[in-house]
Amino acid sequence: MKIKKILDSFKPYYVENKEVPIRLDANESPYDFPEELKKELSNILSNIEINRYPDSNISELRKIISEKENIPEICMIFGNGSDEFIYMLYMCLERGSKVSYPEPGFSMYRIVGNIFEMNLQPYQLSSEDYTVDKENLKRILKSGIDLIFLGNPNNPTGNVFPQDFVEMVLSNKNTIVVSDEAYFNYSQNSFRKFLDQNNNLLIMRSFSKVGLASIRLGYMIGDEHLINKISMVRSPYNINSFTQKIALFYFKHESFFKKIIEDTILERERLYKFFLDQKIFAIPSQANFITFRIEKPNFYDFLLQKGIRIKDLSHSFNMKNFFRVTVGKKSENNIFMSAVKEFLLH
Secondary structure, three states, X not given: OOOOHHHXXXXXXXXXXXXXXXXXXXXXXXXXXXXXXXXXXXXXXXXXXXXXXXXXXXXXXXXXXXXXXXXXXXXXXXEOHHHHXXXXXXXXXXXXOEEEOEEOOOHHHHHHHHHOOOEEOOEEEOOOOOOEOHHHHHHHHHOOOOEEEEEOOOOOOOOOOXXXXXHHHHOOOOOEEEEEOOOHHHHOOOOHHHOOOOOOEEEEEEOHXXXXXXXXXXXXXXXXXXXXXXXXXXXXXXXXXXXXXXXHHHHHOHHHHHHHHHXXXXXXXXXXXXXXXXXXXXXXXXXXXXEEEOOOOOHHHHHHHOOEEOEEHHHHOOOXXXXXXXXXXXXXXXXXXXXXXXXXXX
């Protein structure tokens, strides 16, 4: 069987499935819909003709986002979260193309890049505070990068790509520049203002982090010609009817989602202050999570025993003694902080 040999060295993307009462490991919103919204949504979904294919053009959603982003409808594409866009982008590139991304950064850049046999050249973040090292980035760009991902904010560090570096990256007109803005709602930091004058820029957004992780939906905007090329590899009917209706429901009740985002930002700042008060090194975050360092062993297992699941970054991101905690509800964050205090005194 002619299966790629590189797959022999792969390990599946690991997701901790141990059931616990408090899940703060996946950067999800901790807030479910209230019952009245669930009932309204249930009525909407019950009218879907399940025997029919979904709208392949995603017309209603496309129109709404076009108006909100002030961009022509033809300048966007939809996918099953950011993951599908990463696959689409690699499918459009020639094998062996040079691809760069932040290291540490979202692991799917590397995983999918290896599957498609790309020449991966990550730009290493500063080892001290995990910010972008401008000189290191310059060296990478000089090698002739074909595609570069900018974490904005970056996962797992939570910091944004510096605005004063953007023009330097975009000036390489043969480089496709992708601003990954999955956590945009928590930072309001976007490169949208650079889009109209740069036909090599793409912006990815996601509904996963704002309370709709289960529907796996994202959109990407950019130059019409570039979006059209990427659309060539998009699977037909890739966004199902239920997902489309739930996304429309999101925009109908956007004020509810804005409120829970505001609450999450307040809790994020409270968590960050807690880390500072406890003399725990934490990276200032503009996302819905905080990455911090605890060197005392067995911290992760201690939290599991307390019914709390966070993300151990030592394996997935090679960040020894670092952990990422998703910002939860106030009550969940209180339990987490109490557990951290207990562990440090243990």
